[in-house]
């Protein structure tokens with residue numbers, strides 16, 4: 098009984114979807130929030146077919162997978178949403194969100210626009226936060 102009440106409470110915590118232009122500071126804000134409030138938030142670790150960058154950890158920053166493997170997972174219906182960005186596939190697995198929700202923390206997703214549109218078709222019912230770059234100059238300089 099107690100367990101099912103707890104499950105009900107946990108599943109009613111609405112996830113947060115962070116979105117905005119790449120290089121606009123989403124990851125920085127996210128990492129800061131996780132660091133300052135480790136008991137409150139947990140990141141939904143996406144799958145991607147892009148190569149890991151220096152310092153990125155498999156299973157922590159992303160699940161780095163070959164494209165055929167990810168396409169197979171998509172076909173099996175294992176993803177809540179997926180999108181193509183910069184020639185690579187990105188996706189949120191149902192398991193990634195479930196794992197966070199089971200922990201009782203607020204699930205945070207960092208996804209680009211197409212992913213947001215796809216999330217809106219699901220019953221995840223998150224709160225959406227759009228991170229805008231302070232200015233076009235700062236956005237451009239973040240890529241230089």
Ligand SMILES: Nc1ncnc2c1ncn2[C@@H]1O[C@H](COP(=O)(O)OP(=O)(O)OP(=O)(O)O)[C@@H](O)[C@H]1O
Pocket residue numbers: 117118119120121122123124143144147178179180182187188189207208209210211212213
């Ligand atoms: N599951 C997902 N679904 C859709 N988009 C995703 C997903 N996971 C990540 N993304 C988005 O893919 C884009 C590229 O992410 P990536 O980490 O490769 O580059 P980045 O430029 O470092 O991203 P960021 O905007 O976090 O700085 C980002 O906008 C990110 O929000």
